Amino acid sequence: MTQSNRHASGGRIDRGQPLRFTFNGKSYEGFEGDTLASALLANGVRVTARSFKYHRPRGIVGHGPEEPATLVELEGEDASGNLPATTIPLREGLRARSVNCWPSPEFDLGGVNQLLGRFIPAGFYYKTFKWPNWHLFEPSIRKAAGLAAAPDKPPSSGHFEARHAHTDVLIAGAGPAGLQVALEAGRAGKRVFLADEGTEAGGSLLNRNLTINGQPAMGWVDDAVQELREMANVTHLQNATVWAYREHNLLIVNERNPEQDSIIERSWRVRAGEVVIATGATERAMVFSNNDRPGVMLASSVQAYVNRWGVIPGKRLVLFTNNNSVYAVASDLVANGIRVEAILDSRATVPQAALDMVPGLSVHASTVVGDVRGHKGVKAAKAVSATGVESWIECDVLAHSGGWNPTVHLWSQSRSSLQFDERLAAFLPDQAAQNCTAIGAAAGHLALDQIIEGGEDLAYEIEPLWRVDLPDQRGKAFLDIQNDVSVSDVHLALREGYDNVEHVKRYTTGGMGIDQGKTGNINIIGTVAMQKGVPLQEVGTTTFRSPYTPVSFGAIGGLREGSVLFPYRHTPVTQWNEDNGAVMYEAGARWRRPGYFPEQGEGLQEAVNRECRAVREGVGVYDGSPLGTFELKGRDVPQFLDFIYSNVMSSLTPGNGRYGLMLSDDGLILDDGVVFRLDDHRWLVSTSTGHADAMNQHMEKLLQTEFPDWQVMITTVTSQWNNATICGPRARDVMQALGTDIDLSPEAFPFMSFRDGTVAGFPARVVRVSFTGELSFEVNVAPRHMAALWDKVLEAGEPFGVLPVGSESSHVLRVEKGFLSLGHEVDGTADAYDLGMGWVMSKKKTDYLGKRSILLRREGASTRRELVGILPDDPNKQVPEGAPLTPGGRKEATEGLVTACVWSVVNDRWVGLALLQGGYGRHGETAHVRLKDEVIPVKITKPVFHDPDGNLLRS
Structure with a gap:
């Protein structure tokens, strides 16, 4: 299909990669580098949407996240809704459709609301549907007020992810200011996190023909990006929006289309030492009758489509402004062979520097646009001079600029204050509430030469015009195009007593929803100020709420796997464990520890049996550093x-x-x-x-x-200490093979003592403790020596058959010895006496924490659950942990529960521990494990199955 509104060359698109897509069921073609919006304009699609409330025809207005008119719903595997068409990168097979219109934006039955406009002003439903009961009308109203529907199912391929990051400096925005700061911070060696919502870096430089030191500005951008890419201390994300600023410099970033094909979107939670807000500025609309017709566009967006995407938005353009920036737009349009019929400037005097940029063009000072002719597309604009002279100028695009608003959403979310600047007619960052700084256009520096040395740009000057106010004015003048909020709606809110700007917002819905005030808020504030006769600072702004742009629930929920939720804590041998096939578990306090080390063809049970046998018969080693x-x-x-x-x-x-x-x-x-x-x-x-x-x-x-x-x-x-615990009957042999100046004899180095010395040439503290019931030496060294010590232990222990041991085997060894485990036997109900550990409760001390509570509990005559061992009648029958115990069949009351059941290599059978009522006096009895489909008889025993006298661990 021919792209009738596209230049034959130019722009930052790849014309060698055509892409086919469908919009509202019709097929079109664009190029790699297009957005859905630029491709639609290139194909001559003018009516792309219907308005939220009145269902008026709408077209493309902006070129980025500020787009207020064209929201679309993606279909197929990409299904999601309420996305500005200007932020959707074009891709092969993309399927999109307009929202809030039926059957299509060209013919929408909801357009009947235009005839009823005078009867459905702001807040009409609060009054109209109170009788007889709001709930009778609520379902229909909510359905009519909705935009895109939620997807029926999640994406068929890929997944969402969430990650955490810490950085010295987070920079929001990779325009000229953001890139400059990123270079300076990166060169200084700081950890830098640079996130930009565009598909490529450059910000406004992508859309304008500017120079830096006499060279194209984008050449400077390319050099900066390349240098940043080579810095290991810099994380640079494109197509990633910093959408929320929380307390303590926590910012949330939504990264779309990460490099990994398996990840759809990634949500970053970034904690930053310092935040640099380089989010640029957003052009605001002019307010005049019918300023929402398809073909009425922001001037900077027309410039962007021409320069960046090679699109011709129209053949004959009229420009309307109150500031200097439009003159650079006009210059670029003329340079691209586009006819500019006139520039209408509301200011009485146009600066000479601006006029010098548009020699030969018709410039009308003290002139405004009074109305627009055309329903589904602009056909003419009515120019009205200060003396009241009217004339219609034929055109197919009306590009307008009401000035520039620094994008202060993140600044405001951080609870930092704003101050109205009369010179720029905009709210600027004032006092910072957190460690953050605004720079570039976000701080009110709106010309390139104010940001980068050597930049060449036209100085920014403005005389605010909050709305065109003419006698006998007809047609709606919209302040907030996305939410259909007109000047008359704001006036109505004020008449009804809603004069606080936050109340105006809620009464009219101005600045709500996806827009969050990007294009309309300042005009609403200006209109309120004009009507009340007060300065804009006194009116103030509404709260800029997150998210700044739409964020999918998938990204917010995101999979939290591996180390993406919390940074895992690792020991120096974690990598060795992973390299040697360990199945890694998450342990308390976010440690990564090996569960077991399967050999080729082994399952969990076979691997655990082998490791346990090594500890009971030979020697094993485990990493006890996380204790x-x-x-x-x-x-x-x-x-x-x-x-x-x-x-x-x-x-x-x-x-x-x-x-x-x-x-x-x-x-x-x-x-x-x-x-x-x-x-x-x-x-x-x-x-x-x-x-x-x-x-x-x-x-x-x-x-x-x-x-x-x-x-x-x-x-x-x-x-500060890492340890390798060498355990088993041959542990002393391995210690001697390692080489140590510590006397390892039982007499010189008894159980429950420690000695300082050297082991394998490393300064070490060796402790004689045992968590396995076998002879054990816990060798503690500085973390820098741990990996080397581990290798030496395995080398010295090879003749003795040493094996690395995981947490699964440790659990089995503890159960065999009857050692208690937190979360198993220590279940929040049992005390030390219940667990057979009265020997550790001092009778000499007058007091200790918890003593009085134990005495009070022990004074009761009730039978308590006490720790016992269990042996299934069938030695090959495993009993599930947590299973209830009863005296007999299913209908009898539960007397306890199984806390652990393991295969014991020293007993060659399943053994277990349980908490059982009156368990100490029931050794030798039979209890029954009650399961869903069977009852398993078990013999009650003492809760120790190996070396009950502890001779081995003291050896």
């Missing part, structure tokens, strides 16, 4: 530890440790772990991985609220 570790220092540490632990810690001597429980106020178990005394005033507290942060908060809260006079300093050292 929470805290160093406590100060005069009062002993009494503090005695208070937070149920047993006595103050009697420990340097070099030795003790296992203990931390309890809550109600006497239940918060965490278990070991405490070691380093010297007279320093102690080391170890906690579980998952509860590390909670235990830190627990200790700090007690010190700050209950014992503020105690001298106890807590330092988190989890990440």
Whole structure:
């Protein structure tokens, strides 16, 4: 199909890549680099939409996110709705249709509303449909007021993603100002996150013929982008809108069409040290009768279509303005062979510099547009001089510019203030509420030479004209084209007492929805100010709400997989684990830990059995780095530890440790772990991985609220120590093969003690603890040595059959020994006595946290659930964890639950742990596991299945 309104050459499109698409069921053709809007204009499509309320014919008005008129719905795999046609990159097979019109924008039955316009002004439904009941009319009104429908199903291919990022500087906008700052920050070595909503960088330079130091401005842009691309400290995203600014410099970015084919859109949550708002400025419309007819366009958009896309929006143009920027537009139009019939300037005096740009053109000062002729397309514009002389000028496009509004949406969202600038007739950034800065056009610097040294541009001057106000004026003059808000609607709101600008917004819907005031807000504010006779600063602005542009629910919800929700914490051997085939799990506090290490052809159970057998019969090694570790220092540490632990810690001597429980106020178990005394005033507290942060908060809260006079300093050292725990009967052999100056004999280095020395040539602290029930040496080194230590352990342990061990095997080994697990046996109901750990509850201390609650609970005569072991009658029968226990059949009351069930390599059968009412006195009895389809008999035993006397771990 011939693109009748396209230049044969020019623009930033690839004419060698034609693209076919359909719009409202008709087939058209465009080029790579087009937007849907530019392709429609190139194909001569003028009527592209119907208005929201009155269903008036509408065409393309803008060229970017400010587009107020043409919203479309994409069909097929790309299904989504309410997208400005100007922001949709053209692609092969694109299918789009207009919203809010039926059967088409050319003939819309809803157009009958134009005849009823005088009866349906702003807020009419609040009054008209109150009787007899609003709910009778509500469904029909909501249906009529809707735009595009939600897609019937999600995209058939690809997925949405969410990510987090931290940066020193986030820059919103890759126009000349944004690129300049990005270069400076990147060269200084700062982490830079640059996001721009356009498909390519350059901002307004893409649409204008400007020069920098005598060379085309886009050459400077290309050089800047190339330099940024080569900087490893710069993240540069195009087609990515910074759409929300939250507290503490958290910004949300919607990246469309990322480089990965599998990702449809990506949502970034970016925490920035500093934010630079380089969002440019938005051209505002002029307000006059019938200013919404197809062919009435923003002047800068006409310029963009001509220069960037090689499109000819019209054959005969009239320009209407109150500022200098239109004269650069006229110059570009003439240079492209487009006929400019006249420039109508509302100012009494046109600056000479502006006139010099358009020699030979007809310029009419003190002249406004009073009306537009044409229904589905502009045919003529009525010029009205200050003396009242009227004349009709034939044209097919009326390009107008009411001035420029700095795009302050993000600035306002950050809760920073705005100030009206009389010289620019616009609201500018004032006082910053967060660490942010506005630059370039967003700060009111509207000429290129104000932004970049060497830039050449016409100085910006304006005399505001908030609306054309003529005697006997007919036809609607729209302030907000997207929401069909006219001057008369605002006047009505004021007459009815809604004189606060926020009330005007809600009464009329001006600046609501997708538009969020991009083109119409300032004209509404100006109209209110004129009507009330007050300055615009006194009227103020409405709240600029996020999102700045439409954002899909898919992107907001986004898949949060891998490290895209929270940055995972890694140890120095995480990469080794992944390289060697480990199945990685997420552990508490966002650690990535290996679950198991399957060999070729192995499933989970086979791999776990092999690892467990290595620990029970030979030797294994696991990475214990994520365990929470805290160093406590100060005069009062002993009494503090005695208070937070149920047993006595103050009697420990340097070099030795003790296992203990931390309890809550109600006497239940918060965490278990070991405490070691380093010297007279320093102690080391170890906690579980998952509860590390909670235990830190627990200790700090007690010190700050209950014992503020105690001298106890807590330092988190989890990440300052990494450890490889060597465990199994051959652990001592591997330690000796590694080489160490520490005496490893049981007499010199007993269980629950530590020694400092060197291991494999590295400074190390070796601790004798055991979480597996076997002889274990926990070798702690600085993180910088951990990877090398790991390699040396595997090398030294090879003759002894050493294997890496994952968390699945650790769980099995703990169950075999009857060691409790948080979230399993410690389920929020059982206390230490229920778990058979009365030995860790001190009877010597007068008090400790939770003691009184335990005593009160123990005074009751009720039977409690107590920890027992279970052996299924069928040794090959696995019992699901969490399954209920009953004395007999299905109809009997539940007496407890299974907390764990594992295949035990040392017993060659399934074994388990359970909480059972009166369990201590029921050893040898039979209980029943009740499942949906069967009942499994199990024998009640002591909750330990391996080395009940602990001889092996002390060996």
